[in-house]
Amino acid sequence: MNVVKHIYDEVHGYIPLTEVELRIIDTPTFQRLRRIKQLAQAWFVYPGAVHTRFSHSLGTMHLMNLITRRLINKGLIPQDDAELLRVAALLHDIGHTPFSHAIESYFRDAYGLSHEEISSWIVMEDPHISDILRDHGIEPREVAAIICGTHREVTYNMLLGSDLDVDRLDYLLRDALHTGVRYGLIDIHRIVTMVSIDGEGYISIPAKAVQAAESFYISRLHMYRSVYYHKTITAYQLLVKSIYEEMIKDHNIRNLLEPFTSAEGIKRAIRSGKIYVWDDFLVGGLMNQVIIKGLGSNELRNLIRLYLEREGYRVVYDLTGFTKNSISSRFKELLNPIVNALKDKGLSKYDVRTYFEVVPIVTDDACVRVASGSNSIPITRFKSSIISELPSTMYVVRVYSLPEKFEFVRRLIKSELP
Amino acid sequence: MRICCALKLASAVGLRNGDAALIHKVTYIAQRLYGLNLGYRFAWLAGGPYSRELAAELRRGCIEGSCNINHVDVIAKRIKALIMRVSRSTGLNVEKAIDLISSYLMLALDVYPRPVNVVLELTKRKPWVTRELAHAVSRELRSLIKAIPA
Numbered sequence: 001m002n003v004v005k006h007i008y009d010e011v012h013g014y015i016p017l018t019e020v021e022l023r024i025i026d027t028p029t030f031q032r033l034r035r036i037k038q039l040a041q042a043w044f045v046y047p048g049a050v051h052t053r054f055s056h057s058l059g060t061m062h063l064m065n066l067i068t069r070r071l072i073n074k075g076l077i078p079q080d081d082a083e084l085l086r087v088a089a090l091l092h093d094i095g096h097t098p099f100s101h102a103i104e105s106y107f108r109d110a111y112g113l114s115h116e117e118i119s120s121w122i123v124m125e126d127p128h129i130s131d132i133l134r135d136h137g138i139e140p141r142e143v144a145a146i147i148c149g150t151h152r153e154v155t156y157n158m159l160l161g162s163d164l165d166v167d168r169l170d171y172l173l174r175d176a177l178h179t180g181v182r183y184g185l186i187d188i189h190r191i192v193t194m195v196s197i198d199g200e201g202y203i204s205i206p207a208k209a210v211q212a213a214e215s216f217y218i219s220r221l222h223m224y225r226s227v228y229y230h231k232t233i234t235a236y237q238l239l240v241k242s243i244y245e246e247m248i249k250d251h252n253i254r255n256l257l258e259p260f261t262s263a264e265g266i267k268r269a270i271r272s273g274k275i276y277v278w279d280d281f282l283v284g285g286l287m288n289q290v291i292i293k294g295l296g297s298n299e300l301r302n303l304i305r306l307y308l309e310r311e312g313y314r315v316v317y318d319l320t321g322f323t324k325n326s327i328s329s330r331f332k333e334l335l336n337p338i339v340n341a342l343k344d345k346g347l348s349k350y351d352v353r354t355y356f357e358v359v360p361i362v363t364d365d366a367c368v369r370v371a372s373g374s375n376s377i378p379i380t381r382f383k384s385s386i387i388s389e390l391p392s393t394m395y396v397v398r399v400y401s402l403p404e405k406f407e408f409v410r411r412l413i414k415s416e417l418p
Numbered sequence: 419m420r421i422c423c424a425l426k427l428a429s430a431v432g433l434r435n436g437d438a439a440l441i442h443k444v445t446y447i448a449q450r451l452y453g454l455n456l457g458y459r460f461a462w463l464a465g466g467p468y469s470r471e472l473a474a475e476l477r478r479g480c481i482e483g484s485c486n487i488n489h490v491d492v493i494a495k496r497i498k499a500l501i502m503r504v505s506r507s508t509g510l511n512v513e514k515a516i517d518l519i520s521s522y523l524m525l526a527l528d529v530y531p532r533p534v535n536v537v538l539e540l541t542k543r544k545p546w547v548t549r550e551l552a553h554a555v556s557r558e559l560r561s562l563i564k565a566i567p568a
Contacts, residue, residue: 112457145530149461149468152529154543157461161470199545201464327477335481358477365439365465365473393477 001065001082009055011174015062020083020136021090025058027128028276030094033057035279039175040100041236042227044310046179049227053093053100059170064089064159066192067166076197077155084138085156088146089166091129095119098283102240106248111263118266120144127273154201162366164191164203164216172220175227183222187212196371204369204376210385213368217387221361224394225320229357235313235400238353243287243307246300246350253296256286303350306402313353313400316410317417322391327358334397341416342399342409351405355398361390420456421475423485427454430494431501432512438476440513442468443520444497450523451500451562452493462529466521500558508554518547518555526563 003016017025024030033054042049068085071077077085095118097103107113123129123144130140145151149161159165169188176184194209205213227233247253248261259265260278269275287304290296306312319334335356342352362380369376370385379387401409427448428434428441435441446467448454458469505515521544526536533539537552 114459117459139531141530148459149463150529151462152525152531152533152539154462154464158463161461162463201543327479356478356481358474360473360477363473365442365468366463 007058009058009062011055011059011170011177012062015058016065018083018086020087020132020138021061023132023135024087024090024129027132029122029126029128029273030054030057030091032276032279033093033096035281036096036098036100037280038100038171039179039227039233040102040280041233041240042175042179042230044236044312045230045232046181046227048180049175049178051174051178053096056171056174057090057093059174060092060166061086061090063166063169063188063192067159067195070193070195071197074196081153081156083136084142085146085159087133087138088143088156089160091123091143092116092119092147092160092167094122094129098278098280099240099244102237103244103283105237106241106244107263113263113266116148118270119147121267121270122275123147125267126270126275155197155203158201158203158366162203162368163363164195164205164213164368168220169216172216172223175223176219179227181223181226184219184227186216186219191216198369198371198376199374200376202369202376204371206371207382207384210370210379210382213370213379214386216368217362217390221390221394224359224361229320229359229394229396231315231318231398234355234396234398235315236307238355238400239303239307239312242350242353243300243303244283246303247286247290247296250296250300253286253290253300256289257283299348299350311403314403314406315398316352316401316406317397317399317413319397320394322361322394324392327393327395337416338397338399338413341412345412347405347409351402352409353400355396355400357396359394359396360392361394362387362392419486420458421472421478422480423454423456423487423490424458424472424475425480426485426490427494427497430491431498438473439465440516441476442466442472443516445469445472446520447497447500447516447523448493450527451559451566452496453567454487454490454493460524460528462524466517467524500562504555504558507558508551510551514546517544518551519559522552522555522559523563526559527566 002018004019005017005022006014009015034052036053038051038053038056039049065086068077068082072079096115104115124140133140146156149157151157172184190212194205196204198204254261259269290304364378364380368379370379370382379385424445428444431444433440443466446460458472460467460469501515504519522540525533525539537556540552541547541549
């Protein structure tokens with residue numbers, strides 16, 4: 001590895017960079033990630049959670065480097081693909097929307113668009129990024145394939161897209177550090193030094209490293225409850241999504257957001273090398289302009305004011321539980337009384353928001369595997385592991401209300417639910 | 419809503435709700451070979467075609483009501499017939515036949531870099547797949563793949 005520079009990271013220490021990685025990082029497109037927070041709304045609860053997608057991308061690349069060096073030394077991955085994998089890890093989040101998942105949720109609902117897809121467009125069509133890759137003999141389409149999980153080598157896809165992938169390993173550590181949630185910490189060194197690939201391409205660990213994998217799953221579960229699905233954090237994600245939806249509806253505000261209002265618009269910006277302006281500053285700054293200049297509807301200005309003053313949605317009803325079984329029929333039982341309670345009561349679309357999520361704790365299909373000869377078995381079926389006793393999913397059912405309607409909504413729901 | 423269609427498809431093919439891995443593969447076959455437009459994105463993992471979105475929606479289940487795509491049953495019948503043909507010609511059980519069909523399709527159509535020889539690539543990826551099995555599924559799928567609109 002020809003190192004040209006080191007960059008200091010608060011989680012991993014010094015991260016070495018090769019020439020191609022440095023050139024990518026120095027592009028306006030990559031620098032954009034400095035202006036997109038990793039945990040967009042978490043700072044409403046954890047003031048220190050202001051780290052960015054920039055540092056997370058570097059950290060993910062660093063972990064990919066550590067793991068691939070080990071796999072290359074064991075003869076499981078060709079040396080020639082080392083740089084390809086590092087670059088794919090570096091660029092895996094290049095297409096994240098501003099305000100991370102809050103606005104991605106809008107694009108997923110409206111256009112079926114995900115940040116992985118936007119990332120693959122950037123890798124293949126952004127003139128800054130694609131030219132650099134080609135200059136260094138790296139095929140942009142191959143990088144995009146790893147990011148989207150469609151590379152011919154299944155292991156490459158799983159290194160970036162399975163339960164124990166480099167993305168998750170970095171963000172769990174990073175998010176735990178910046179939120180201060182100590183039970184999110186994992187034994188990263190043990191995992192990185194123990195990971196291997198079995199005969200079918202699955203990521204696997206030896207039986208002696210099972211406790212490290214167990215701590216990963218349990219830490220992740222704690223982070224789900226304390227951070228990623230925290231009632232206040234999801235409330236502000238819903239509020240941001242509501243604000244974005246309302247801004248897009250207003251013709252004048254929509255013009256100020258163009259071209260970042262549709263899939264075609266995003267592609268145009270990428271091709272013209274202008275995607276770098278689509279960041280938290282653009283959307284946040286526009287919210288401020290709406291207030292200062294009195295743009296848009298009263299409803300929109302009210303939502304933005306509530307966001308800026310930390311007076312957003314409050315949870316009226318909150319049910320979080322765990323199960324090993326399918327949740328769908330239970331969901332229907334829980335949802336119907338709530339939906340009935342709120343129907344035809346003169347509430348506006350944004351007065352009340354419902355939130356339903358079913359979160360995997362361990363998935364059979366993408367979970368860590370424990371080596372057994374030349375093959376491996378899912379950790380869920382490894383008898384000596386506590387993972388088999390964990391619930392497979394966590395479900396969250398919430399109803400949020402804007403502050404001015406809180407008491408009204410609370411009484412409605414209370415009258416319908418046992 | 420699309421999860422309702424995926425579950426309806428799986429049920430019509432003869433799968434149960436618990437056969438999650440097979441539901442992924444059958445949904446992939448329906449989308450790719452028979453044009454069922456559910457919009458799930460699939461990754462190529464060690465177990466075969468896998469969709470994170472489908473996995474997430476399977477956990478929630480069909481809570482919206484029902485599938486509004488009329489021809490799901492027709493597509494399910496064609497998939498079932500394809501599975502039976504492959505199963506008969508290879509001697510494989512239904513589960514392995516579905517794995518073979520979906521994996522061959524993904525290698526032929528959706529992975530990059532494109533394999534020069536899909537049959538050989540399939541035997542490399544799935545240790546239990548012999549060249550004879552790979553050729554058998556190739557023969558079944560070749561004309562169907564050619565018929566997919568560009």
